[in-house]
Amino acid sequence: MPFLNDLSARALAAPESGIVELVNHARTRDNLLPLWVGEGDLPTPDFISKAASDALLGGETFYTWQRGVPELRQALANYYSRHFAVDLPADHFYATGSGMQAIVLCVQALTSPGDEMVYLSPTWPNIVSAIEIAGTKAVGLPLTFADGRWSLDFDRLEAMITPKTKALFINTPSNPTGWTATKEDLKKVLEVARRHGIWILADEIYALYYYGEGARAPSFLDVMEEGDRVLFANSFSKNWSMTGWRVGWIVAPPEIGHVLENLIQYSTSGVAAFMQRGAIAALDQGDGFVAENIARATQARDILCDRLIATNRVETLKPEGALYAFLKIDGITDSRKAAFDIVDQTGVGLAPGTAFGAGGEAFLRACFLRNARQIEEAADRLSRYILAL
Amino acid sequence: MPFLNDLSARALAAPESGIVELVNHARTRDNLLPLWVGEGDLPTPDFISKAASDALLGGETFYTWQRGVPELRQALANYYSRHFAVDLPADHFYATGSGMQAIVLCVQALTSPGDEMVYLSPTWPNIVSAIEIAGTKAVGLPLTFADGRWSLDFDRLEAMITPKTKALFINTPSNPTGWTATKEDLKKVLEVARRHGIWILADEIYALYYYGEGARAPSFLDVMEEGDRVLFANSFSKNWSMTGWRVGWIVAPPEIGHVLENLIQYSTSGVAAFMQRGAIAALDQGDGFVAENIARATQARDILCDRLIATNRVETLKPEGALYAFLKIDGITDSRKAAFDIVDQTGVGLAPGTAFGAGGEAFLRACFLRNARQIEEAADRLSRYILAL
Numbered sequence: 001m002p003f004l005n006d007l008s009a010r011a012l013a014a015p016e017s018g019i020v021e022l023v024n025h026a027r028t029r030d031n032l033l034p035l036w037v038g039e040g041d042l043p044t045p046d047f048i049s050k051a052a053s054d055a056l057l058g059g060e061t062f063y064t065w066q067r068g069v070p071e072l073r074q075a076l077a078n079y080y081s082r083h084f085a086v087d088l089p090a091d092h093f094y095a096t097g098s099g100m101q102a103i104v105l106c107v108q109a110l111t112s113p114g115d116e117m118v119y120l121s122p123t124w125p126n127i128v129s130a131i132e133i134a135g136t137k138a139v140g141l142p143l144t145f146a147d148g149r150w151s152l153d154f155d156r157l158e159a160m161i162t163p164k165t166k167a168l169f170i171n172t173p174s175n176p177t178g179w180t181a182t183k184e185d186l187k188k189v190l191e192v193a194r195r196h197g198i199w200i201l202a203d204e205i206y207a208l209y210y211y212g213e214g215a216r217a218p219s220f221l222d223v224m225e226e227g228d229r230v231l232f233a234n235s236f237s238k239n240w241s242m243t244g245w246r247v248g249w250i251v252a253p254p255e256i257g258h259v260l261e262n263l264i265q266y267s268t269s270g271v272a273a274f275m276q277r278g279a280i281a282a283l284d285q286g287d288g289f290v291a292e293n294i295a296r297a298t299q300a301r302d303i304l305c306d307r308l309i310a311t312n313r314v315e316t317l318k319p320e321g322a323l324y325a326f327l328k329i330d331g332i333t334d335s336r337k338a339a340f341d342i343v344d345q346t347g348v349g350l351a352p353g354t355a356f357g358a359g360g361e362a363f364l365r366a367c368f369l370r371n372a373r374q375i376e377e378a379a380d381r382l383s384r385y386i387l388a389l
Numbered sequence: 390m391p392f393l394n395d396l397s398a399r400a401l402a403a404p405e406s407g408i409v410e411l412v413n414h415a416r417t418r419d420n421l422l423p424l425w426v427g428e429g430d431l432p433t434p435d436f437i438s439k440a441a442s443d444a445l446l447g448g449e450t451f452y453t454w455q456r457g458v459p460e461l462r463q464a465l466a467n468y469y470s471r472h473f474a475v476d477l478p479a480d481h482f483y484a485t486g487s488g489m490q491a492i493v494l495c496v497q498a499l500t501s502p503g504d505e506m507v508y509l510s511p512t513w514p515n516i517v518s519a520i521e522i523a524g525t526k527a528v529g530l531p532l533t534f535a536d537g538r539w540s541l542d543f544d545r546l547e548a549m550i551t552p553k554t555k556a557l558f559i560n561t562p563s564n565p566t567g568w569t570a571t572k573e574d575l576k577k578v579l580e581v582a583r584r585h586g587i588w589i590l591a592d593e594i595y596a597l598y599y600y601g602e603g604a605r606a607p608s609f610l611d612v613m614e615e616g617d618r619v620l621f622a623n624s625f626s627k628n629w630s631m632t633g634w635r636v637g638w639i640v641a642p643p644e645i646g647h648v649l650e651n652l653i654q655y656s657t658s659g660v661a662a663f664m665q666r667g668a669i670a671a672l673d674q675g676d677g678f679v680a681e682n683i684a685r686a687t688q689a690r691d692i693l694c695d696r697l698i699a700t701n702r703v704e705t706l707k708p709e710g711a712l713y714a715f716l717k718i719d720g721i722t723d724s725r726k727a728a729f730d731i732v733d734q735t736g737v738g739l740a741p742g743t744a745f746g747a748g749g750e751a752f753l754r755a756c757f758l759r760n761a762r763q764i765e766e767a768a769d770r771l772s773r774y775i776l777a778l
Contacts, residue, residue: 003644006588006618008501008555014651020455043448053442059432061633066409097486097635098657112397113502113524129655135502135524166397199395229395244450245661246486255392262403266518268487268657272634272664 014129018336018355026343033378036339036349038124038175038323039243040296040369044278045289048240052278064273066261068095068249072276075283076249082287083208084221091254094261095276097268099205099235099248103169104130105263106231106250110167110199111136117201118160119169120152122176122326122353122360127169127203139165142359143179145328148317150179154188161196168193171203173210173217176326176356176365178319180210183218190223190230199229205238206322208290209297217321238323238369239290240282247271247279293369297323300368300375307379311386316363325366326353331389333362346381403518407725407744415732422767425728425738427513427564427712428632429685429758433667434678437629441667453662455650457484457638461665464672465638471676472597473610480643483650484665486657488594488624488637492558493519494652495620495639499556499588500525506590507549508558509541511565511715511742511749516558516592528554531748532568534717537706539568543577550585557582560592562599562606565715565745565754567708569599572607579612579619588618594627595711597679598686606710627712627758628679629671636660636668682758686712689757689764696768700775705752714755715742720778722751735770 004012019036026032043049067073073090080088096102103126111117113135119127121140131138141160143150157168170189172181181189193200202220210217220230232251237243252260264270282289305318305325315328327350332338339352342364353363366382368375393401408425415421432438456462462479469477485491492515500506502524508516510529520527530549532539546557559578561570570578582589591609599606609619621640625631641649653659671678694707694714704717716739721727728741731753742752755771757764 002616003618003642004648006586007498007645007648008504010501011498011648011652014648014655016647016651017654020654037452039452044445044450046446049445049450053445056433056438056442056445057435061433061438061631063426063428063632100655101657104656108522109396109400112399115397126655126658129651133497133652133655197395227391229392242450243452244663246657246659253392256396258405259393259396259400259403262405262518263400263522265406265409266403266489266515266522267493268490268635269515270635274633275661 010133010135014133017125019351022339022343022349022352025340026349029343029347031347032349033347033374034349035366035368035370035378036351038238038367040241040293041371041374042241044240044242044245047285048242048278048282051281052274055274055277060273060277064270066264066270067257068093068271069273069276072280075280079283083216084219086221088251091257092251094250094252094264095271096248096250096264097271098246099233099237100126100130101267102233102235102248102250103127103201103203104134105260105267106201106233107131107134107136108263109256109259110201114164115166116162116164117167117169118165121358122356122363123171124175125355125357128357140358143177145359148315150177152185154192158192161198165196165198167199167201169201169203173206173321175206175322176324176351176360178322178324178326180212180217180321183222186218186220186223190220190228193229199231202230202232204232205235208239208294209323210321211298211301211318212320236279236282239293240286241293242282245275245278247275296371297369299372300370303372303375304366304368304379307383308386311383313386313389323367323369325368327364327366328362329364329386332364335362335364339364342385346385348378348381399522399524403522406514408740411728411732411738411741414729415738418732418736420736421738422736422763423738424755424757424767425740427627427756429630429682430760430763431630433629433631433634436674437631437667437671440670441663444663444666449662449666453659455653455659456646457482457660458662458665461669464669468672472605473608475610477640480646481640483639483641483646483653484660485637485639485653486660487635488622488626489515489519490656491622491624491637491639492516492590492592493523494649494656495590495622496520496523496525497652498645498648499590503553504555505551505553506556506558507554510747511745511752512560513564514744514746517746529747532566534748537704539566541574543581547581550587554585554587556588556590558590558592562595562710564595564711565713565740565749567711567713567715569601569606569710572611575607575609575612579609579617582618588620591619591621593621594624597628597683598712599710600687600690600707601709625668625671628682629675630682631671634664634667636664685760686758688761689759692761692764693755693757693768696772697775700772702775702778712756712758714757716753716755717751718753718775721753724751724753728753731774735774737767737770
């Protein structure tokens with residue numbers, strides 16, 4: 001492998017996704033129920049695709065605004081006004097080529113090689129790799145799992161911070177655990193960040209997929225004050241069934257706008273204008289579709305979790321937010337081995353917890369954003385498998 | 390500026406594009422002839438947009454292959470077979486979210502923070518910033534300008550290489566200079582790379598815009614041998630009038646495919662499948678359109694360059710390749726100041742050579758991929774301006 005040995009350490013260190021490995025193993029299996037990736041079963045609704053298609057066929061195929069077209073930035077401002085009751089003018093919003101890229105650009109904006117960034121594990125594996133590829137050290141703090149629920153130990157969080165720590169990555173509601181910070185939790189995190197003069201990079205992409213009191217999960221936007229250093233990375237993927245589009249956004253103070261514009265310029269140089277027209281339709285006309293998606297997720301969560309908990313072999317309670325049951329099943333300790341066995345035996349594709357870092361090794365993740373019939377079938381097959389363990 | 394001071398050194402160091410500054414100054418001017426960015430005046434042809442639109446409306450909106458859909462990779466293989474007479478199987482090709490991203494991912498694959506990468510200047514400014522944001526040191530070697538032509542001093546090139554040098558970035562035909570390496574030049578560069586065990590990152594996106602003998606510019610593909618370490622970054626932007634799409638590709642040895650797949654996963658996680666359908670149409674059905682684009686560029690180059698050289702105040706000869714006249718005009722030494730003055734006085738938007746780094750300070754770049762009428766008008770206005778200097 002002469003070529004391979006010659007690549008950079010950071011590239012060689014980036015691991016294959018532990019989910020992709022399993023998907024490649026079984027993607028062509030008959031009768032597959034694919035709950036392994038964070039994606040629903042509906043294509044993008046027509047009113048969104050039509051808006052993008054019209055713009056594309058109408059010739060919106062030239063270079064465009066690096067920060068996003070003005071109408072998209074205004075539509076984002078309106079969306080935050082409706083759903084988060086905040087008055088953020090359009091100059092707080094920046095279009096990116098996926099939520100993933102929003103995170104990468106924020107990591108670049110906040111850290112230089114050799115700096116540290118703290119995150120909570122188990123976590124979406126792409127976070128750690130995005131940080132490390134940027135040359136920054138990713139420092140993980142495991143959440144605590146007890147009585148079927150996850151929680152954050154704030155003293156341990158504060159103890160992770162060193163003079164090299166530049167930012168804290170917080171994903172709430174969390175993929176894969178479903179952990180959802182309360183308003184009090186967010187205040188405490190903010191206090192830690194203030195005390196140490198570090199940034200928060202907030203990933204609240206599942207904010208509307210919330211199963212507690214109120215219309216959405218608590219947000220840093222509810223507790224922030226003037227001068228607090230918080231960037232938000234977000235995505236059109238989950239709310240509007242646009243996973244394949246690769247469009248996201250950043251919320252940031254306008255003072256740093258030209259820096260974000262430069263980082264966009266020097267990474268992918270903007271998002272296709274015609275894609276942005278689809279994103280505007282999603283924001284301006286998509287509240288009804290999002291409500292339907294949330295209703296489907298709520299129903300599917302109840303079906304899947306109630307059935308599996310009824311086996312009396314599953315420790316995890318129902319998640320408070322996001323789209324995943326992160327299952328601790330009695331008798332399973334090696335989730336990678338179990339995920340291969342489960343898909344081979346039952347045809348249900350689950351993501352192994354090993355893919356999500358420290359604390360997740362014994363868990364299996366099921367994405368439940370699918371139609372009730374398939375979720376019932378998955379619950380049946382998994383229940384039988386679990387009871388036979 | 391409390392937020393701004395708190396950002397990373399690498400983000401703060403990334404400069405605003407020296408072209409964007411001028412565009413923002415004059416984009417709304419009446420009677421503007423915008424030759425300042427590297428973009429033609431035609432929208433994407435319908436057969437390409439239609440293919441993408443059909444896939445989008447047909448529901449190809451889910452996560453897809455990180456390396457690119459198999460049909461796109463095969464279409465790229467066929468394209469290289471037709472235009473470069475090489476037999477590279479489909480597993481040599483990787484779809485990326487722009488040519489810019491292709492370069493960024495290659496920089497990450499080849500270098501770690503603290504390493505060095507050598508490039509030739511004047512150059513497209515995004516190159517230097519992409520390298521530096523990755524934490525790698527960009528080391529520029531100015532090309533030599535004499536008798537109206539640019540050339541590369543191979544001894545000086547070899548002298549730039551240190552133990553920290555991991556790769557050499559070579560853009561030929563070159564933006565902005567039009568410098569086009571001969572086959573002999575490419576062999577010499579390859580020998581330097583072999584001697585020092587370093588990679589070449591080749592940007593040959595203008596290969597088909599070539600005004601010398603033969604159907605295209607010489608390529609590293611013509612002179613490479615088994616085991617040579619060369620990556621190619623490319624883009625759909627210029628050949629198929631798809632600048633706004635943000636789709637590109639990498640050509641690489643299949644042995645490093647999983648590493649590139651990981652870097653794609655952890656940057657933007659792939660290119661929309663429906664965009665890839667457009668790219669496939671471009672490759673499979675686009676040779677005629679590309680030939681038309683080349684014919685337009687050839688005609689426009691003659692009109693613009695002949696007229697300006699006829700003033701006897703322009704030192705630069707006609708470019709051998711790419712889409713730019715990089716003009717050295719008697720009496721102009723500060724190109725930034727001149728670019729503002731020219732657009733204010735004549736309405737012709739030119740990119741100041743200051744934007745392209747060492748060696749370009751006195752030059753002005755004109756992109757000539759436009760219809761003949763506009764190019765004639767630009768030549769008229771510029772000739773009058775030059776003769777009045």
